[in-house]
Amino acid sequence: MQKDNVKLKALKAAFPHTIPILAGFLFLGMTYGIYMNVLGFSFIYPLIMSITIFAGSMEFVAAEFLLGAFDPIKAFLMTLMINARHLFYGISMLDKYRGTGLKKPYLIFGMCDESFSINCTAEIPEDVDKGWFMFFVTLLNQIYWVSGAVLGGVFGSFIHFNTEGLDFVMTAMFVVIFLEQWLKSSDHKSELIGLGLSVLSLIIFGADGFIIPAMAGIFAVLTLMGASEGHKKAVKSF
Amino acid sequence: MTVAQQIITIGAVVLGTVITRSLPFLIFPAGKETPDFIKYLGRVLPPAVFGMLVIYCLRNVDFLSGSHGAPELIAIAAVTLLHVWKRQMLLSIAGGTIIYMFLVQTLF
Structure with missing residues (x-):
């Protein structure tokens, strides 16, 4: 019950x-x-x-x-x-x-x-x-x-x-x-990266082939941002 | 194609789909600590993914000829205005869709 x-x-x-x-x-x-x-x-x-x-x-x-x-x-x-x-x-x-x-x-x-x-x-x-x-x-x-x-x-x-x-x-x-x-978000970095890189990829690769390059781009940029933030944090705590 | 070949073909598509959906869960099982980097991605990916999904929906819109994507852009503007104004999910979605249907059925 x-x-x-x-x-x-x-x-x-x-x-x-x-x-x-x-x-x-x-x-x-x-x-x-x-x-x-x-x-x-x-x-x-x-x-x-x-x-x-x-x-x-x-x-x-x-x-x-x-x-x-x-x-x-x-x-x-x-x-x-x-x-x-x-x-x-x-x-x-x-x-x-x-x-x-x-x-x-x-x-x-x-x-x-x-x-x-x-x-x-x-x-x-x-x-x-x-x-x-x-x-x-x-x-x-x-x-x-x-x-x-x-x-x-x-x-x-x-x-x-x-x-x-x-x-x-x-x-x-x-x-x-x-x-x-x-x-909901304070900075709009992720949103803009997702939107911008998808548009860019669509223009370059066309409707049938844009998803994978867009994903690769989003992954790369977010990774770099994470790395630089991690670096800043490490410097701060130091 | 024989029925057996059709079943194998559909099976290949099912397998491919299941792999793309389950791979992250298989690589990072719940029992083990997920690496910080993947946790970071899990946090920052969704907003980027929804940007990508919006573009994915618009991938076949022809901005260079025909209606130049005007119905889509007008309807998205309407969804945005409605949503920022009332913040009622269903109202924004229904309003935008009705405007879009009106545009493509009458004006464009």
Whole structure:
């Protein structure tokens, strides 16, 4: 009984944080299901792929793999490149996911952009269990995504209302989270480094190849800054 | 492609995704002390990552032709103003999305 209360409380606290994702994922998931439907795949494909892969943009690319020649090594290596940004999420969540017990493997498995964003930034109330909160954020997001993908896969061809532009809900959410980070920090070094180097990398390398150089640049600059700060501290304590 | 080949292909994508998500946790297990440098990165990375994610969302916007990214820039400005003014996450997200949908469906 006590245990159920803890879970229910965490679910109630988690749900409002996932509302933008409910809108975004149902829509994007449906887009993905319709895309698969148009390519000639049964809804079983988006169902299984959205459950097992659970990485939005990657699932669109995976559909292309399925249509091309059989080359699992290429599929694997391209996945590593496209999803490399998750490495940064993992490093950021090492502490937060600590002590979440059996929920931890699922939290890591389900760490898509959106789940990471909420779990990394949400201010979880003191009396709510953090592990269950993050678990439900991740689970709800995956339920939205899978539901959208299946709905799109089954009913794709019957849907006719003007949803053009609805996908902007995800961009808007990341902008808001970025603003929250900005408003909370005293210096805006990290924010500016992330934004500036990504723009620079996008201009130089283009849409398909900018993430890895951007990550390398961000990593290098943050490392140098950390080293110089560490140096200052060492001098001070001396 | 046969069904077996399809399963292997999807498996390769699942494996790749799981590796990118779990690698930091495998290298720095909870039981051991995480190096100070990684702790530092864990602190300073998120704000930079969200900057990167915003750009990631805009990566396919063509700023040189067509609408020159005007709907995106106007909607982001609206999100920013709404958020600084009211600081209500859902309001900022919904407001910006509605403005964006209006812009791309009617004006651009």
